[in-house]
Amino acid sequence: MPETLLRLVVLVLPVALVPFLLKPWPGRSPLTALLRTAAAGLFAIVIALFLLEVRRRLIPTGFASESPRAHAFIAAFSEEAAKLAAFLVVFRPRDSAPRPSLRTAAAVALVFAAIENAVYFTVPLSLLWTRALVVPALHAGCTVVVVAGVLRLRTCHKMATASMTVVAGVAMHATHNYLIPMSSVPLGVRLTPAVLAVGAAVFLHYRSPSHSI
Numbered sequence: 437m438p439e440t441l442l443r444l445v446v447l448v449l450p451v452a453l454v455p456f457l458l459k460p461w462p463g464r465s466p467l468t469a470l471l472r473t474a475a476a477g478l479f480a481i482v483i484a485l486f487l488l489e490v491r492r493r494l495i496p497t498g499f500a501s502e503s504p505r506a507h508a509f510i511a512a513f514s515e516e517a518a519k520l521a522a523f524l525v526v527f528r529p530r531d532s533a534p535r536p537s538l539r540t541a542a543a544v545a546l547v548f549a550a551i552e553n554a555v556y557f558t559v560p561l562s563l564l565w566t567r568a569l570v571v572p573a574l575h576a577g578c579t580v581v582v583v584a585g586v587l588r589l590r591t592c593h594k595m596a597t598a599s600m601t602v603v604a605g606v607a608m609h610a611t612h613n614y615l616i617p618m619s620s621v622p623l624g625v626r627l628t629p630a631v632l633a634v635g636a637a638v639f640l641h642y643r644s645p646s647h648s649i
Contacts (some may be wrong), residue, residue: 446553446564446613450546450572457543460536473540477547482521484548487514505614512609519545519579520586522565537587538580542637545579546572556599570630575613577633581605584640589646601640608633 459471472485491510500507514570523529523544559567590635612629615621 440563442564443557444527446557446568447550450550453572454543455462457539457546463613467547469540473543476522476526476544479526480519480544480548481551482637483518484515484601487518493542505610508518508608508613509610511591512606513612515548515575515629516578516582516606516609519548519575520582523546523583524572524586535641536646538584538637538641541583542580545575548579549575570616570627573634574609574630577630577635577637578605580637580640581608584644597601605633608636 444447455466455470458473461469464472491514495507495510500551519541524542524543527537527540527549550573553567555569581603582605585598585603585605588601589595608629612626612633615626615629618626645648
């Protein structure tokens with residue numbers, strides 16, 4: 437496969453899953469659902485870039501190398517906050533995290549991941565497939581976990597459980613940020629946060645009602 441085409445796959449691969457996550461199309465046309473999801477993903481990128489600029493102004497140069505754990509958490513929190521805010525603003529869910537809402541949140545995260553991948557379009561080929569597969573999975577998984585926790589905060593009496601769900605989503609993302617650059621750590625260990633995030637997202641999805649309550 438030509439290198440240019442391979443790099444194009446990196447961009448297309450996560451987006452190709454979006455229509456499957458949005459089905460069925462309750463009360464809306466497929467095109468409308470896709471456009472709103474794309475808008476939410478783009479809006480999330482804009483928010484993330486704004487938060488990145490705030491971080492650059494508030495955090496001194498060299499902080500990332502001096503405090504990698506703290507930097508990993510701040511970056512994860514910024515991105516999860518951006519995706520959550522965009523999802524809530526564009527879709528305005530009014531229920532306690534039924535399955536369609538969580539699938540839509542995952543679709544928004546995949547659009548976000550595809551745009552983020554575009555920024556890293558020139559990464560070495562040895563990292564290309566890792567980025568194409570792992571980063572979208574991580575974003576989708578963590579976003580579903582965070583959204584599930586936030587939506588349940590509205591109606592759930594177990595506030596501590598719902599809050600811990602949100603914290604877990606951010607923590608898995610932060611752990612990924614911290615581990616993934618460490619070439620000395622086995623690849624299987626570095627991929628563990630993404631695997632856990634996807635597993636948690638699937639679990640929360642199938643534990644949620646299939647319709648609004």
